[in-house]
Amino acid sequence: MSGTPSRVFHRLPNEPMPTAVAGDGCYIIDAEGKRYLDASGGAAVSCLGHSHPAVRKTMHEQIDKLAFAYSGFFTTEPLEELADYLIDNAPDGLERVFFVSGGSEALESAIKIARQYFVEIGQKQRTKLIARRQSYHGNTLGALSLGGNMARRELYQPLLSENAHHIAPCYAYRHQHHDETEEEYGLRAANELEAKIIELGPDTVAAFACEPVVGATAGVVPAVPGYLKRIREICDKYGVLLIFDEVMCGMGRTGYLYACEEDGVAPDLLCIAKGLGAGYQPIGAMLVSGRICKAIDEGSGAFMHGHTYMGHTLASATAMTVQKVIRDDNLLENVRLRGEQLRAALQERFGNHHHVGDIRGRGLFVGIELVADRATKQTFDPKLGLHNKIRLKAMEEGLMCYPGAGTVDGRNGVHILLAPPFIIDESHIAEIVEKLDRTLTSVLAEAKQVA
Numbered sequence: 001m002s003g004t005p006s007r008v009f010h011r012l013p014n015e016p017m018p019t020a021v022a023g024d025g026c027y028i029i030d031a032e033g034k035r036y037l038d039a040s041g042g043a044a045v046s047c048l049g050h051s052h053p054a055v056r057k058t059m060h061e062q063i064d065k066l067a068f069a070y071s072g073f074f075t076t077e078p079l080e081e082l083a084d085y086l087i088d089n090a091p092d093g094l095e096r097v098f099f100v101s102g103g104s105e106a107l108e109s110a111i112k113i114a115r116q117y118f119v120e121i122g123q124k125q126r127t128k129l130i131a132r133r134q135s136y137h138g139n140t141l142g143a144l145s146l147g148g149n150m151a152r153r154e155l156y157q158p159l160l161s162e163n164a165h166h167i168a169p170c171y172a173y174r175h176q177h178h179d180e181t182e183e184e185y186g187l188r189a190a191n192e193l194e195a196k197i198i199e200l201g202p203d204t205v206a207a208f209a210c211e212p213v214v215g216a217t218a219g220v221v222p223a224v225p226g227y228l229k230r231i232r233e234i235c236d237k238y239g240v241l242l243i244f245d246e247v248m249c250g251m252g253r254t255g256y257l258y259a260c261e262e263d264g265v266a267p268d269l270l271c272i273a274k275g276l277g278a279g280y281q282p283i284g285a286m287l288v289s290g291r292i293c294k295a296i297d298e299g300s301g302a303f304m305h306g307h308t309y310m311g312h313t314l315a316s317a318t319a320m321t322v323q324k325v326i327r328d329d330n331l332l333e334n335v336r337l338r339g340e341q342l343r344a345a346l347q348e349r350f351g352n353h354h355h356v357g358d359i360r361g362r363g364l365f366v367g368i369e370l371v372a373d374r375a376t377k378q379t380f381d382p383k384l385g386l387h388n389k390i391r392l393k394a395m396e397e398g399l400m401c402y403p404g405a406g407t408v409d410g411r412n413g414v415h416i417l418l419a420p421p422f423i424i425d426e427s428h429i430a431e432i433v434e435k436l437d438r439t440l441t442s443v444l445a446e447a448k449q450v451a
Contacts, residue, residue, distance in 0.1 A: 023050020091266035103247030104138030150410025215248035219415025220367030251275030255363035
């Protein structure tokens with residue numbers, strides 16, 4: 001760490017950080033030569049690690065040919081190839097791709113195209129959006145309005161749209177009754193959407209958005225069996241568009257290219273980012289259903305939205321190689337295999353831990369919910385700031401993980417998100433568990449002393 005004050009406006013301006021200087025597979029190396037195992041992929045981004053030779057080769061070759069062509073004037077071969085690949089492998093009904101630079105832009109685009117779709121088909125009164133509490137959909141004002149992350153919303157509440165409404169999450173660990181099966185709970189949770197649509201007025205609701213597997217806000221919470229199918233039925237019944245936010249859980253993170261494949265449900269709009277370009281370039285995308293495309297094609301003929309860097313040539317070429325590596329190296333199978341091994345190892349080490357309430361997830365997307373008391377599920381006092389202490393201690397141990405606070409209701413609850421690169425092996429799993437164990441032992445012992 002340099003002694004000179006940084007002129008970068010960092011997320012936490014008063015917290016000094018190590019300087020990253022190199023990547024080596026699943027590790028990041030700082031200026032002092034210390035190695036950090038990236039067990040969270042940054043924020044579930046770096047699915048191929050930090051130095052993949054095929055991706056780096058593509059980037060060099062593409063720069064030598066063409067780095068950028070403004071999408072208002074040109075299309076490019078990398079852009080068209082990537083769109084073809086994404087649609088060829090997409091859930092039924094999705095026919096085109098709108099490229100952006102990240103997840104927030106993808107969700108912002110989905111909000112806008114949902115509105116335009118209903119204007120195009122003569123239903124201008126559909127202006128309301130529904131999402132779920134304890135979900136995150138991005139940091140632009142539109143996406144933040146849609147999201148249910150209370151901590152991120154609070155400061156900007158006066159600026160957020162009043163057209164966004166929220167229902168309960170699908171969060172079995174906290175909300176499933178003792179006398180319910182997972183399927184019964186999922187049906188009950190999904191039916192909240194129908195009740196909200198009726199409450200708001202069925203002909204006023206444009207879209208419902210959700211993460212098939214909730215990411216950082218609630219700590220990797222998968223939809224229970226049957227939940228998303230019931231959601232799809234409700235949306236179809238009332239003519240509401242279904243938006244899947246797979247920015248964090250998609251692009252192979254759960255062991256499927258698109259997370260919703262595992263649930264057998266196709267949306268009208270699907271948003272991706274993070275694992276699309278694996279961090280080698282900023283890129284995201286919104287996949288659009290044929291009926292939405294047709295309404296615009298036969299109506300105004302133009303989507304009234306766009307960004308300067310959408311369809312960036314270098315980013316598109318890079319993302320295409322990332323996806324080819326995932327396909328050609330059979331990494332989705334590795335995600336499923338290593339995911340099972342990681343959850344088993346965590347269960348063996350922490351399954352009976354007094355302060356570990358739940359270990360959950362799909363593929364290499366794993367959440368660990370921490371509790372003050374395992375039997376009662378009582379949460380830790382938020383004033384302890386456990387999530388930040390865990391992050392800092394893990395970094396001392398040479399481990400990058402993604403702790404979060406407000407897991408339960410925006411204020412209470414602590415979790416740790418793990419999303420390591422798809423290329424990990426058993427040795428990395430052992431290292432994750434060992435370093436996490438030392439981290440939690442230290443931080444929780446200190447918390448007990450404070451309490």
